[in-house]
Amino acid sequence: MNTKDIANIIYNRILEDKSQLISSFEKSKNEIGFFFVDDLLPEDLALQIYEAFPKKEEMVLKKSMREYKHVAAQMDQYNPLLEKVIYAFQDERIVTLIGEICKIENPEPDENLYAGGISLMAKDNFLNPHLDNSHDKSRDKWRVLNLLYYVTPNWEDSFGGHLEIWPQGLNHDPITIYSRFNRLAIMATHQKSWHSVSPVNHDGERCCVSNYYFSDTPLTTEDQFHVTSFRARPGQKVKDFILQTDSMLRMGIRKVFKKGITENPHVYKKDNHTKEE
Template sequence: MNSNTVDRHSLADLISERLNTEKESLRHQFESSKNGIGYFYLDDVLPVDIVNDIHKNFPSPEDMTLKKSLREHKHVAAQMNKYHPILEEAIYAFQDKTIVSHICDICKIEDLYPDDKLYAGGLSAMHKGQFLNPHLDNSHDIERNRWRALNLLFYVSPNWNDDNGGHLELWPNGLKKKQVVVHSKFNRLIVMATHQASWHSVSPVTANASRQCVSNYYFSDQPLQPSDRFHVTTFRGRPEQTVTNQILKLDSFLRMNIRKIFKKGIVENPHVYKKDN
């Protein structure tokens, strides 16, 4: 099987088999962590040759959108018809109804909906020095109809060593306590809960290499926690970044108040997949 023959359905069958085989272990991971930030990870998700094809066909930084600020420094892409077909097929494989059903079962969430618009999802790449500061994801979908519930991250950079940086960091006890690091290992899927207390970040990349990720969000009719309220994507500084932290607090305050007046913001969010009708 190669990049010219795979499609989202065949990929979904392979992912489904791995999820089903490891389901009890994945349930235990999520259940044991859900009092903080619920998450699980699954290794060896797809055959290595397929993941290598995804990696080889990842767009160059010049063909992606650069996001650079105190909040984050990374390249992203959501307009999937601009790129090699295997990338779109890989993303939408995780939106297959069988995969969604498995993850509903693992996480014990009754209603989950994938996002075919890829609002804030799609592809991301980080190179040396790039990062994502601690933040809470936007609480809703692009129409503010459903609650963001799960973040699915599939890593496709071969030979990504632990000392390369670019790893997912979870802060279940707040930003003043030590974070949990989940390494962005090749062919690993991480699924994490997104709610009012799910602070997470990506450590700075230290290697002269590209940390590549295929990402999806699932939404739900109900928030994961009764205390959840609408909020914009909310950034903070790392524990040692005291000045940055104050600036980002003000930034989040201003953006939140703008959204109270303009429900969908002042400008249209460009990070969506605009498909031809």
């Protein structure tokens, strides 16, 4: 299968549920808009995508007080199927269709995979509550949608590693969107889109294909530029103070250096590599 073949399947599956998905997003859009699509791809193809994932030792380890996970964006180093499925989500028809569902005009995919690509979370991995960086790598466009496609078969709800969104803030319980096999989850990203991934408590690996969409305009009138900003989970007061201080310091640096002091390494540096169409 090439990228276009996979995109055809994704487009038709989302189109099939379009009315229901519009309703789901509409009900949640005033807080953190979201929806999910189950059985996105044929099961055998979804299994092939999972089996194509590299070992975690072959990915970039991100381990700190903020997060603990394995990521990759330099897709020409891995099984070509992974690159195909990532860029399938960037097909113009799919981007337009999802924009229609979310009532976002002219969303744009990110060919550079800034903070996108693939991720793997193993036992004890986690992602603390955070706001995604508000912009793309050039700080020209606003990040508006987060697309997460989960491909680990037989991943039970009790295993953890699930997307959590906090529409009422961190003083209230989150909504859990379970990272079930062959599920695509899409959430809006804006000034109040606090989200996290629950700790993995199972001796397995939760694998995910990630994309972001951007726009010339932010989703809300309240949106302002911000770096990726982390908080602790409720009740972790000392950790929360440290993470808030960390975010303020990094934000202060970005006020002086618009694009940061160093280039974010989590991008796809193609070096004349052309993705398959």
